[in-house]
Amino acid sequence: MIHSRVPVSDLREHVGRTVSVRGWVNALRLQRAMQFVIVRDGSGMVQVTHKRDGGPLEARLEALTPESAVRITGRVVEAAQVKLGGLEIVPEAVEVLNPAATPLPIDDHTGPEQRLDWRFLDVRRRPAAQLLFAVQTTLEQGLREYAYAQGATEMHTPKLMGTASESGAEVFELGYFGRSAYLAQSPQFFKQMAIAAGIDKVFEIGPVFRAEPSFTSRHATEFTGVDVELAWIDGVEDVMAFEERMLAHAIAKVADRHGAGIAEHFGVQVTVPTTPFPRLTMAEAQEILRKGGWDPEGVKEDLDPEGERAVSAHIREATGHQFVFITHYPVGIRPFYHMRPADDPGLTLSFDLLWNGLEVTTGAQREHRYDILLRQAAEKGLSPEPIRDYLNAFRYGCPPHGGLGMGLGRMLMVLLGLPSIREATFLFRGPNRLTP
Amino acid sequence: MIHSRVPVSDLREHVGRTVSVRGWVNALRLQRAMQFVIVRDGSGMVQVTHKRDGGPLEARLEALTPESAVRITGRVVEAAQVKLGGLEIVPEAVEVLNPAATPLPIDDHTGPEQRLDWRFLDVRRRPAAQLLFAVQTTLEQGLREYAYAQGATEMHTPKLMGTASESGAEVFELGYFGRSAYLAQSPQFFKQMAIAAGIDKVFEIGPVFRAEPSFTSRHATEFTGVDVELAWIDGVEDVMAFEERMLAHAIAKVADRHGAGIAEHFGVQVTVPTTPFPRLTMAEAQEILRKGGWDPEGVKEDLDPEGERAVSAHIREATGHQFVFITHYPVGIRPFYHMRPADDPGLTLSFDLLWNGLEVTTGAQREHRYDILLRQAAEKGLSPEPIRDYLNAFRYGCPPHGGLGMGLGRMLMVLLGLPSIREATFLFRGPNRLTP
Structure with a gap:
């Protein structure tokens, strides 16, 4: 089944529905019980929240790297505690369209010339x-x-x-x-x-x-x-x-x-x-x-x-x-x-x-x-x-x-x-x- | 006195008034009694018609060359016999802003390469x-x-x-x-x-x-x-x-x-x-x-x-x-x-x-x-x-x-x-x- 591709900024209109977002892994927080992935597209950022269950999705999320290009399909749910729009996505499928090597060659402290090298x-x-x-x-x-x-x-x-x-x-x-x-x-x-x-x-x-x-x-x-x-x-x-x-x-x-x-x-x-x-x-x-x-x-x-x-x-x-x-x-x-x-x-x-x-x-x-x-x-x-x-x-x-x-x-x-x-x-x- | 600059295509709205047109000398017909100058601008062409009178305007029109950049001030008059819009301009002042040398380096029979030389x-x-x-x-x-x-x-x-x-x-x-x-x-x-x-x-x-x-x-x-x-x-x-x-x-x-x-x-x-x-x-x-x-x-x-x-x-x-x-x-x-x-x-x-x-x-x-x-x-x-x-x-x-x-x-x-x-x-x- 194909789910509609939604820009992050429009997710609120899709609460309760299953959609696909595509973008980059902005950050990963892999905790003991939970896995959190922040996905960024051109319109904003959204949190993907997965409760560990020992299944293939857990393994796939665990293998993600920052800045990988991903498509994540899941249900949009209200989550008042989440700072990013009070929403999160409960994932059903995670697809890595292009993995990013680690570590990234630049970070927030990189000087201007090296930033230009990796513009x-x-x-x-x-x-x-x-x-x-x-x-x-x-x-x-x-x-x-x-x-x-x-x-x-x-x-x-x-x-x-x-x-x-x-x-x-x-x-x-x-x-x-x-x-x-x-x-x-x-x-x-x-x-x-x-x-x-x-x-x-x-x-x-x-x-x-x-x-x-x-x-x-x-x-x-x-x-x-x-x-x-x-x-x-x-x-x-x-x-x-x-x-x-x-x-x-x-x-x-x-x-x-x-x-x-x-x-x-x-x-x-x-x-x-x-x-x-x-x-x-x-x-x-x-x-x-x-x-x-x-x-x-x-x-x-x-x-x-x-x-x-x-x-x-x-x-x-x-x-x-x-x-x-x-x-x-x-x-x-x-x-x-x-x-x-x-x-x-x-x-x-x-x-x-x-x-x-x-x-x-x-x-x-x-x-x-x-x-x-x-x-x-x-x-x-x-x-x-x-x-x-x-x-x-x-x-x-x-x-x-x-x-x-x-x-x-x-x-x-x-x-x-x-x-x-x-x-x-x-x-x-x-x-x-x-x-x- | 400054007269309003009018594109040739708008002259009909100015019949009976004195205006300025600016453009290029498209063609000259200098006859025994009359001088005709066709002036071309980006919007069209108009005939300038002057009856010889031995004055300075006659001399100035006589000295025009094809493709010279000119500003011509004169009265717009109805002239049903004129093919270019049934109008002509009776000149009061003729200003050569940039004369064109003669002869022109290309004409209607010039081949493609030489036309590119004078693009x-x-x-x-x-x-x-x-x-x-x-x-x-x-x-x-x-x-x-x-x-x-x-x-x-x-x-x-x-x-x-x-x-x-x-x-x-x-x-x-x-x-x-x-x-x-x-x-x-x-x-x-x-x-x-x-x-x-x-x-x-x-x-x-x-x-x-x-x-x-x-x-x-x-x-x-x-x-x-x-x-x-x-x-x-x-x-x-x-x-x-x-x-x-x-x-x-x-x-x-x-x-x-x-x-x-x-x-x-x-x-x-x-x-x-x-x-x-x-x-x-x-x-x-x-x-x-x-x-x-x-x-x-x-x-x-x-x-x-x-x-x-x-x-x-x-x-x-x-x-x-x-x-x-x-x-x-x-x-x-x-x-x-x-x-x-x-x-x-x-x-x-x-x-x-x-x-x-x-x-x-x-x-x-x-x-x-x-x-x-x-x-x-x-x-x-x-x-x-x-x-x-x-x-x-x-x-x-x-x-x-x-x-x-x-x-x-x-x-x-x-x-x-x-x-x-x-x-x-x-x-x-x-x-x-x-x-x-």
Whole structure:
């Protein structure tokens, strides 16, 4: 006889009936007279209670190991004394679908690197980690919903490139049928080609690759980028307005669906941001920071992580807002394709978005005028030949446009208050980590 | 004064008013007394009509070139004689946002390879190509909707791997901080790790990389894969049932939103498939084919493209259905991780899905039992060491599971009746093509 498979969270509806649950052995308490097995599935945990009787079921339960995948069929009964929902299952059949070897290679005291070695066990055993990927799914769903509603087209641009175009440094090179190819550090050039191809609003979520030997808590050699590019904009403000509304929509969706769980498992209250987000020019940000003693030598062009945290803290204190756009970065620290304001060619029409002190986005209006783009590339010491295909996209009527790139892992880090991007990624990749 | 920006398709609502349209110069007819400019945006085309008057506007219109990006401000007037909607715009201001050089590098007679060299112009100038990416967006949206509704979690698994694990052949190798890394040929191993991590239903859309020197109309070195993996299945039938419902949902969404446009631009009537899809075992398929004279030597284990087309045609004739699952592939032509039926170890619990004669999916129940998996790997001549991390996922309670991988470009090919996957991809990558 087949019994209906029931998620643990629904067992109360089946009191008095025989059902099957499937999941993992979370814990075993094998006492002299009684055998207790805690079974965990994606929805919760339930106690299986068996009175020893010398029969085959007793032997089977005795042989269970923690984290084995099991299917247990039994009667659901009220048991007020049981903390897990006041229910227990009296087993009739116990099936081991996949036994777990003992001992497990990680436990609650295992350090972070070894947990990454056994990431599948690390994620499976921690409800917070399970929740993280549910939150990621909802966050993406929210971002896409907004982008779709604005008429965006989802594109998949190549990760294999013929030239190390964007910067030359920090790019992975591979053998490609007797020549070299390179992994895209972002969809930047290709999403701009999609704009030149008449796609009005481009949306892409996909992997980006950075050959940076960085070992910080916020860098990875491969991460998931969320990219947007918008045609026919009047200015970079249109890009920031798109982003803040997209984020507010997606975060509201996360708060609605997972707010309580995030509070329970991460101790974080999700705040749905109001729009517009605060904006500061880089000059204003630096003035604020220098009053607070940042960069006493007065030599820094860019914000360092300390500066990012301080300016975010300042805005949070002044306005209560977790986000701040920093705009008008100087030309020296922005790529050649960022547009410059006509009245101040030392600046760019660009922005970063900081969220609770962490940079989560870089964006800009792009220079779409061929002659100016060529001149700006030359100023940065770039030869036009390796980027000829890119430059050609601006010779035949490319409309004004701008866009942004977000790091999905960084957003999850801030949203859930995680100490490292390693925790916000299923299988992290860094200079010293290519496995599992 | 700022005039409201109006998409061409909405102009009728603005008759008698002054508006701005932005788009590309589709065609110019500069006559002795009159100047006509056809402007195209994403929504349609409109005629701009100017009577020569020797003024600056005349000079500006005279200097326009095809495909220049323009903003034209003018009054919308009724003009029954004009084929484009019975309207025209009498211009008051003409702004060239980005001029197009002349001549254009491609025209209506350009061959396919050179069109790929100038893909952005190729896509921009053809309404069918514009529609293709809208269809891609809707198709993905439909696939995701179904997967989300089933409780799937969207994962982003690494494309960088430490070992050339899946097959060894056909894999791209890259330098990685003094050692080698490899590009994932599919998310296969990683989505199975996600199952081992307790994720119940895994969904991923992302790039996959194949170092195959194939030059057919259906192969690419990089393409977009749609991957699903399902835990706790009772058998491979659960995987096929998931796929056919997911496809039926997504294709219905495409038919609803784009059916008329697809009929107009591709000459294809979108058929929403009924479920369940027909199923044939490989043995049945071969019997049918051999009756029709296929493989007269009787030596082929697998279906070749000709066999795939013939069996699809047979099913279409017999049942009217465009889809057919071919199941129970022999062990010799399936990877080591496909599960084998207990009563027939020469076969696998696997399937391909053919759509109008083209293979668009491979799927299977996976072998989750560590000892058997190890034995099957050894039988295929695989050493366990390079796949140790993968194998470890089966030692600690990995539940029964199965899944599938679809090629997004191949599905678009069939859906829209395209002759080549090159047409179904924004920027195609093949052994001889790494640009633009």
